[in-house]
Amino acid sequence: MAGxxxxxxxxxxxxxxxxxxxxxxxxxxxxxxxxxGSPINAVAPLDATQETRQAIAAELGLDQPLYVQYGQYLFxxxxxxxxxxxxxxxxxxxxxxxxxxxxxxxxxxxxxxxxVLSIPLGVxxxxxxxxxxxxxxxxxxxxxxxxxxxxxxxMMILVLAVQLNIFxxxxxxxxxxxxxxxxxxxxxxxxxxxxWLSYVTLPAIALGTYFTALITRLTRSGMLExxxxxxxxxxxxxxxxxxxxxxxxxxxxxxIPVITVLGLQLGTLxxxxxxxxxxxxxxxxxxxxxxxxxxxxxxxxxxxxIVIGVGFVLVNIVVDTIYGYLDPRVVxx
Amino acid sequence: MISPRVLRNLKKEFRxxxxxxxxxxxxxxxxxxxxxxxxxxxxxxxAQNLDQSKLPPVGFAQTSTETTSKMVNGSIQTVENTTxxxxxxxxxxxxxxxxxxMLSRVIYGARTSLMVGVLGTLLAVLIGVPVGLVAGYYGxxxxxxxxxVADISLAFPSxxxxxxxxxxxxxxxxxIPDPFVVAGLTPAMPEASTxxxxxxxVVGLVNWVWFxxxxxxxxxxxxxxxxxxxxxxxxxxxGRIIWRHVLPNAVTPIIxxxxxxxxAIILLESSLSFLGFSGTTLSWGFDISQGRDYVSSGQWWIxxxxxxxxxxxVIGINLLGDWLRDALDPDIEGEGGA
Numbered sequence: 022m023a024g025x026x027x028x029x030x031x032x033x034x035x036x037x038x039x040x041x042x043x044x045x046x047x048x049x050x051x052x053x054x055x056x057x058g059s060p061i062n063a064v065a066p067l068d069a070t071q072e073t074r075q076a077i078a079a080e081l082g083l084d085q086p087l088y089v090q091y092g093q094y095l096f097x098x099x100x101x102x103x104x105x106x107x108x109x110x111x112x113x114x115x116x117x118x119x120x121x122x123x124x125x126x127x128x129x130x131x132x133x134x135x136x137v138l139s140i141p142l143g144v145x146x147x148x149x150x151x152x153x154x155x156x157x158x159x160x161x162x163x164x165x166x167x168x169x170x171x172x173x174x175x176m177m178i179l180v181l182a183v184q185l186n187i188f189x190x191x192x193x194x195x196x197x198x199x200x201x202x203x204x205x206x207x208x209x210x211x212x213x214x215x216x217w218l219s220y221v222t223l224p225a226i227a228l229g230t231y232f233t234a235l236i237t238r239l240t241r242s243g244m245l246e247x248x249x250x251x252x253x254x255x256x257x258x259x260x261x262x263x264x265x266x267x268x269x270x271x272x273x274x275x276x277i278p279v280i281t282v283l284g285l286q287l288g289t290l291x292x293x294x295x296x297x298x299x300x301x302x303x304x305x306x307x308x309x310x311x312x313x314x315x316x317x318x319x320x321x322x323x324x325x326x327i328v329i330g331v332g333f334v335l336v337n338i339v340v341d342t343i344y345g346y347l348d349p350r351v352v353x354x
Numbered sequence: 355m356i357s358p359r360v361l362r363n364l365k366k367e368f369r370x371x372x373x374x375x376x377x378x379x380x381x382x383x384x385x386x387x388x389x390x391x392x393x394x395x396x397x398x399x400x401a402q403n404l405d406q407s408k409l410p411p412v413g414f415a416q417t418s419t420e421t422t423s424k425m426v427n428g429s430i431q432t433v434e435n436t437t438x439x440x441x442x443x444x445x446x447x448x449x450x451x452x453x454x455x456m457l458s459r460v461i462y463g464a465r466t467s468l469m470v471g472v473l474g475t476l477l478a479v480l481i482g483v484p485v486g487l488v489a490g491y492y493g494x495x496x497x498x499x500x501x502x503v504a505d506i507s508l509a510f511p512s513x514x515x516x517x518x519x520x521x522x523x524x525x526x527x528x529x530i531p532d533p534f535v536v537a538g539l540t541p542a543m544p545e546a547s548t549x550x551x552x553x554x555x556v557v558g559l560v561n562w563v564w565f566x567x568x569x570x571x572x573x574x575x576x577x578x579x580x581x582x583x584x585x586x587x588x589x590x591x592x593g594r595i596i597w598r599h600v601l602p603n604a605v606t607p608i609i610x611x612x613x614x615x616x617x618a619i620i621l622l623e624s625s626l627s628f629l630g631f632s633g634t635t636l637s638w639g640f641d642i643s644q645g646r647d648y649v650s651s652g653q654w655w656i657x658x659x660x661x662x663x664x665x666x667x668v669i670g671i672n673l674l675g676d677w678l679r680d681a682l683d684p685d686i687e688g689e690g691g692a
Contacts, residue, residue: 168661183649285508288510299629
């Protein structure tokens with residue numbers, strides 16, 4: 022792949038991404054207007070006079086014509102200003118970005134759990150087809166894609182935390198940042214790591230199981246397909262060791278569709294994180310979203326949705342670019 | 355549309371696959387239980403009976419130990435009171451915190467899950483398939499525009515968009531008259547056949563994009579087929595070509611995706627009702643959220659039973675989906691997400 026064509030691709034994909042982000046912002050802005058009831062109701066006291074309501078509308082800019090509000094909204098967003106929470110009065114940008122790291126940590130931990138377990142399991146399953154390992158993996162992935170993650174979380178709390186008392190079931194007492202800091206700071210590294218694991222393990226498994234199952238299935242079927250292709254036979258025929266055939270050639274080609282699906286399923290991952298956070302009282306974006314919906318705090322909800330949408334677009338640009346490194350046949354145009 | 359060859363494949367795959375048979379048994383069982391809920395359920399699922407609350411399932415007697423201290427002759431004596439709560443055969447899966455029969459709740463919960471799963475998927479098909487067919491058939495700027503809309507829709511996680519929309523629109527429900535009640539066979543029960551309308555609309559709106567992608571892919575590859583060109587040369591209108599020639603050939607992958615989507619939407623519905631965004635309290639997800647409060651006090655079955663029901667139904671549907679895909683083997687891009 023030529024370097025210039027890669028750059029041209031990244032630029033083109035980013036421009037497309039900006040279009041999608043603009044669409045995301047517009048949809049989020051429009052959400053407020055498909056709602057019965059004015060946002061003023063969320064702020065004004067129930068017995069507010071007409072004058073008070075008008076004053077509030079003026080303060081929130083809701084008395085302006087729609088296109089002025091929209092223009093102002095876009096302009097503010099470009100400056101990183103997502104407005105102020107109706108309920109807490111705090112800047113939404115501050116609120117969202119203080120909650121985001123917890124959700125990213127949970128999502129990354131779940132993805133790590135999923136990748137570490139699923140790819141070896143899928144490969145084993147495909148290379149030992151119709152053997153006990155294969156049946157076990159197939160059964161596991163069937164359960165994994167069919168079990169609601171919040172229920173799995175509750176069942177793990179029931180067995181591992183309530184009965185055996187070995188994990189923390191609520192909150193995020195120690196963060197991954199604490200673990201990193203303990204490497205250089207005075208806190209004992211091992212103790213901090215164990216503390217972090219005691220919080221993150223159960224939510225990460227609850228959220229990661231569906232993806233472990235999904236990727237195991239994809240890896241298994243992809244490997245079976247690749248191993249049946251003629252290039253594999255040719256490589257074997259010229260005397261290449263079986264490990265090389267399997268891991269350098271077949272697995273590499275299998276991972277290409279797996280990566281696309283991972284990018285597309287990012288939405289499922291974030292959606293799953295929202296509910297996992299609710300089960301384990303994990304203080305992330307999901308908790309913020311549910312709170313803002315229940316309190317009708319539109320700016321906080323809009324800010325969270327925009328950050329998630331932009332994150333989705335960014336990750337998918339990265340995924341599409343990685344695609345080309347793994348698959349030299351991809352021509353960026 | 356469904357050719358004899360396809361039917362032969364379906365039969366052949368079915369005969370050789372135990373998993374497909376298991377899937378069919380599970381799905382038929384859930385369908386029957388949901389359809390005949392008033393006849394199958396031993397109790398009214400919403401009737402509370404505080405004297406009989408927290409009864410364990412049959413085979414799982416609960417022992418609870420209470421320590422009480424009292425003064426006897428000037429010294430404190432600690433008395434350990436061990437009480438055994440025996441299961442009641444009238445409540446095979448036990449009762450919840452308000453004494454409602456778990457088995458009956460699980461049976462009626464199947465109605466909510468299946469109604470939302472099937473109707474939500476139908477709505478997603480009705481939106482997604484036309485959009486995808488038009489985009490793929492015309493290509494060019496129509497395709498670009500519709501696919502950008504799909505990209506925007508994909509950028510919002512289904513669950514997040516769904517709770518946002520339900521939060522904004524409220525939780526509307528519609529009471530479906532129960533045929534058994536209308537016929538006077540069973541007494542009317544409040545909430546026993548409540549369709550959470552907003553949930554159906556919302557899950558359809560957040561999942562159409564998967565159908566649009568598949569339909570577009572099919573239309574894109576079919577539009578340059580000889581017979582489509584021939585139809586066009588004969589002067590058939592675009593609408594007629596799409597309806598008569600493109601759609602029938604796109605049906606197979608849409609059916610396979612539809613099966614997967616019913617399972618995904620049942621999981622989505624359970625998440626929504628777990629978070630309290632459903633509008634009906636007779637739902638598996640809602641019962642799990644109730645049961646969660648009893649996990650630390652030992653009443654494990656309240657959260658466990660409805661979850662097992664979700665798992666078995668979704669396993670059944672997924673097995674049928676695998677069977678259809680193996681037999682029909684269409685190219686489905688990705689897997690429809692929950």
